[in-house]
Amino acid sequence: xGELSGVALVxxxxxxxxxxxxxxxxxxxxxxxxxxxxxIASVAKPLTALAIARLEAEGRLSxxxxxxxxxxxxxxxxxxxxxxxxxxxTSGLEDYYRYGRPAPGFSNQDALQLIAAQKKLLSRPxxxxxxxxxxxxxxAELTQRLERRSFGEVLASxxxxxxxxxxxxxxxxxxxxxVVPALDSDGRIFRYxxxxxxxxxxxxxxDDLAALDIAFxxxxxxxxxxxERLLKPALRAEQRPEFYAYxxxxxxxxxxxx
Numbered sequence: 281x282g283e284l285s286g287v288a289l290v291x292x293x294x295x296x297x298x299x300x301x302x303x304x305x306x307x308x309x310x311x312x313x314x315x316x317x318x319x320i321a322s323v324a325k326p327l328t329a330l331a332i333a334r335l336e337a338e339g340r341l342s343x344x345x346x347x348x349x350x351x352x353x354x355x356x357x358x359x360x361x362x363x364x365x366x367x368x369x370t371s372g373l374e375d376y377y378r379y380g381r382p383a384p385g386f387s388n389q390d391a392l393q394l395i396a397a398q399k400k401l402l403s404r405p406x407x408x409x410x411x412x413x414x415x416x417x418x419x420a421e422l423t424q425r426l427e428r429r430s431f432g433e434v435l436a437s438x439x440x441x442x443x444x445x446x447x448x449x450x451x452x453x454x455x456x457x458x459v460v461p462a463l464d465s466d467g468r469i470f471r472y473x474x475x476x477x478x479x480x481x482x483x484x485x486x487d488d489l490a491a492l493d494i495a496f497x498x499x500x501x502x503x504x505x506x507x508e509r510l511l512k513p514a515l516r517a518e519q520r521p522e523f524y525a526y527x528x529x530x531x532x533x534x535x536x537x538x
Contacts, residue, residue, distance in 0.1 A: 287314050287486040294494055299486065307461050307469055316460045317447060317483045319472045324482040327439055327448075327492070328416050329367055329510060329527025330501060331423060331431075334438040336363075337506055341426060343367065343526075350422045357398060363422070365405045366415040367526040368514040372401030375412040384473035388431075391417050391476050409515040409524055413479035420478025431477050443495040445488040451481050459483045511537050 285303025289296060301312040335341050347366060348358040358371075365371040376394040395414050402410055420431040427434050432450050440448055451459075452475045464470040474481065495501050502510070513523035513532045522529040528537040 285312065286318070287312065287316060289314075289486040289490050291490055291493060294498065296490055305460050306463050312460065314487065315447070315485060317449070317454065317458055317485055318460050319451065319462060319480075320482050320484045320489070321472075321480050323484075323489070324478070324480045325416050326527040327435060327482065328419050328478050330496070331435050331438045332363065332367065332419055333502055333506060333510055333526070335423065335426070335434075337502060341422075343509075347371075347418065347422065350425050351392075351418070353392070354396060357396070357401065360405045361401075362405065363419070364526070366419050366422075368524055369409055369411050369415050370406050370515060371412075371415055372403045372405055372408070372410070373412050373414040373418075374398050374402055374410070376414045376417070382474055382476075386474040386476055388417055388421055388476050388478070392421065409517055411518070411524075416479035417476060418478070439492070439501065442501055443488075443492045445484070445491055447485040447488045449483055450477060451475070451483055452477075454483050 282303070285306065287301050288298065290298040299314055301314045301316065304311055305316075332341075336343055341363060343362070343364040345363045346358075347361045347363060348355045351358055357373075361371045361373075366373075373395070376391045379394040379397040382390065391414070395418070402408070423434045424431050432453065439445070451472050456471060459471070462470045472480065496507065499507055501507075510526045511528055511530055512525055513530050514525055515523065517524045517529055520529070522531055522538075524530070525537070530537045
């Protein structure tokens with residue numbers, strides 16, 4: 281009925297049963313293709329969580345590892361915060377967007393400066409859910425400081441390559457012309473102009489997200505026990521019916537996650 285412009289893909293029991301491009305590129309007017317890349321916004325968070333889980337499975341860190349030793353510049357603020365608190369948005373950190381308005385080119389280092397403006401945690405770590413991009417930016421930064429590699433390299437080796445996600449790239453590494461822009465709530469062209477990674481900063485395709493879903497649910501990235509840990513409900517996600525696990529919203533008892 282013309283109500284969607286995008287790529288729709290349906291998986292049933294590990295098999296792709298529907299895959300179709302619908303509508304047009306809002307910038308060029310050309311019909312969309314199933315291979316088109318789109319900015320995936322916070323869908324990047326589960327990928328960041330998977331990168332952390334893969335490091336945990338390799339014994340490189342623990343979900344119970346304190347975060348402060350990785351960030352001496354934020355040592356006082358992060359006292360008591362552990363990796364699992366960042367994963368579950370229960371650290372007590374505020375969203376860095378509350379402390380400044382990012383400009384094009386905004387990076388992880390810029391975000392760290394905004395996070396440093398927070399003088400104390402909103403709540404005791406582990407006691408309350410508060411969705412904040414700060415959590416996942418710190419997770420990405422933590423992997424860089426632990427592995428002495430860029431987050432893009434860590435993500436590629438731990439998630440993208442094993443899941444055969446050849447079309448997924450960092451926004452900073454992808455020419456704007458290769459990414460289909462979105463429309464904002466006012467119908468204007470929107471392109472993600474920042475370089476910050478962890479909470480966002482990725483472009484992908486429907487095929488790549490399907491490959492990730494299948495690899496994850498078939499336990500080719502983690503063991504079944506490790507996967508179930510990532511999807512175990514933690515705290516209720518504020519006023520939503522869902523709970524939040526480690527990178528995913530989940531509905532307890534219904535076996536669904538997003």
